[in-house]
Amino acid sequence: MDDIKLYAATEVQLRELLKITEACTSDVRMEFGMSKCKVLHINKGQWKSHQEREIVTGQTLDNMDTDETYKNLTKATNTFAIPVLTYSFGIIKWSHTDIENIQIFIRTELTKHRMSHPNACKERLTIDRKQGGRGIIDIQSIRTKQIKTLRHFFQSKQTNLHRAIVKADKNYTPLTLSSPDHAADTHNPIESQEKINTWSQKALHGKHRYRITQDNINEKQSYTWLQDGQLFPETEGFMLAIQDQVIATRNYKKYIIKDPSVTNDNCRKCHQQKETIDHITSACKTLAGTEYTARHNSVAKIIHQALATTDKLIESTDPYYNYTPTSSKADKVTYLIDIAIPNDTNVQTTYAGKISKYTDLAIEVKRLWKQNKVVIVPLIMTVSGLTPNTFTPHLHQLGLDEKLHKIFQKSAGEQRADDPAGPSPNWRRDHGNP
Ligand SMILES: [Zn+2]
Numbered sequence: 001m002d003d004i005k006l007y008a009a010t011e012v013q014l015r016e017l018l019k020i021t022e023a024c025t026s027d028v029r030m031e032f033g034m035s036k037c038k039v040l041h042i043n044k045g046q047w048k049s050h051q052e053r054e055i056v057t058g059q060t061l062d063n064m065d066t067d068e069t070y071k072n073l074t075k076a077t078n079t080f081a082i083p084v085l086t087y088s089f090g091i092i093k094w095s096h097t098d099i100e101n102i103q104i105f106i107r108t109e110l111t112k113h114r115m116s117h118p119n120a121c122k123e124r125l126t127i128d129r130k131q132g133g134r135g136i137i138d139i140q141s142i143r144t145k146q147i148k149t150l151r152h153f154f155q156s157k158q159t160n161l162h163r164a165i166v167k168a169d170k171n172y173t174p175l176t177l178s179s180p181d182h183a184a185d186t187h188n189p190i191e192s193q194e195k196i197n198t199w200s201q202k203a204l205h206g207k208h209r210y211r212i213t214q215d216n217i218n219e220k221q222s223y224t225w226l227q228d229g230q231l232f233p234e235t236e237g238f239m240l241a242i243q244d245q246v247i248a249t250r251n252y253k254k255y256i257i258k259d260p261s262v263t264n265d266n267c268r269k270c271h272q273q274k275e276t277i278d279h280i281t282s283a284c285k286t287l288a289g290t291e292y293t294a295r296h297n298s299v300a301k302i303i304h305q306a307l308a309t310t311d312k313l314i315e316s317t318d319p320y321y322n323y324t325p326t327s328s329k330a331d332k333v334t335y336l337i338d339i340a341i342p343n344d345t346n347v348q349t350t351y352a353g354k355i356s357k358y359t360d361l362a363i364e365v366k367r368l369w370k371q372n373k374v375v376i377v378p379l380i381m382t383v384s385g386l387t388p389n390t391f392t393p394h395l396h397q398l399g400l401d402e403k404l405h406k407i408f409q410k411s412a413g414e415q416r417a418d419d420p421a422g423p424s425p426n427w428r429r430d431h432g433n434p
Pocket residue numbers: 267268269270271272273279283284285286287
């Protein structure tokens with residue numbers, strides 16, 4: 001027995017539960033790891049710190065502090081909310097529809113609080129984070145697994161008690177133990193690979209899946225930001241909406257949701273090109289002067305500062321946003337570093353473009369500056385975090401730690417939240433509910 005959570009409607013009830021738990025644990029001579037136990041009071045959705053402390057085994061329980069919560073919403077959902085259900089699987093008879101409704105409830109709540117776009121790919125919610133999903137536990141699948149495990153447990157035990165239980169359970173519990181090969185209302189869970197396949201086959205959502213599985217893309221690194229879970233849930237939802245191509249651009253409204261009020265799908269900023277998500281995130285001439293430059297500079301500073309620190313040009317390691325680049329020509333090797341954040345469709349062309357653009361310059365620099373070597377280093381990452389395979393080798397080439405990739409990606413992600421195409425407060429108003 002590990003990681004027990006007690007949920008109670010009132011403080012009195014909580015104390016009762018604690019007493020029972022205390023009695024049970026002392027019966028089996030188990031100890032409370034008091035340092036790991038915390039209490040959390042929530043009143044009408046608000047966090048309440050509490051003066052009075054609960055007492056277990058003669059020791060007091062501390063209140064949970066606000067900075068002790070899970071920053072990551074998925075982790076909090078999986079750890080605090082979903083166990084309330086999982087404890088009941090195999091005991092309470094949930095129907096397939098009940099569980100479906102809870103899954104829908106999770107999705108609509110996320111949408112309501114702007115943490116998931118209503119038209120985003122719903123399969124991604126329960127796909128693992130390292131595979132590009134948000135990693136919320138699939139309740140349907142955990143229920144089926146739990147029932148299978150419990151059935152196996154009872155049916156494999158040979159004591160008289162277990163046999164009697166198996167015989168007696170004629171559809172009294174969801175386990176239906178008396179029936180040798182059937183459990184009531186369990187559906188085969190949809191396996192992860194199946195969800196990924198569904199996602200890949202979708203006309204709009206599948207585009208990102210296609211891009212990320214290209215040979216030149218490092219899938220694992222491209223999802224570092226998701227696995228890390230350091231971005232706000234709103235930003236996270238927004239990044240996925242960009243990848244899913246469901247941001248309410250004019251082009252999207254006109255052609256995908258076929259909104260009759262949108263007749264002109266030209267960009268609201270430059271009025272020259274079609275307002276698509278790729279256009280807004282990296283191709284708009286009007287935004288190029290300000291938004292993209294700010295984003296570019298913020299990530300460029302990270303690389304510059306890391307280089308300067310590695311080469312002992314500066315002593316301090318200020319946070320990157322406090323730092324202004326300086327230049328140095330002390331070396332006999334020159335690196336022509338160009339940082340670019342293209343949109344997801346342009347990874348390969350941007351990379352090739354940088355190489356050809358700098359080749360002549362590299363030859364010239366080598367001759368003029370009497371250098372031993374001139375190296376062209378295009379550091380490319382797309383607006384939604386897609387990372388080409390060339391990224392880490394280039395960092396190594398510069399003598400930089402590959403962990404820098406993560407900082408680079410996070411900074412680009414935070415910048416993106418300030419994008420003009422940023423999370424609209426009107427997601428729901430714009431589209432209606434899913
Ligand atoms: Zn534009």
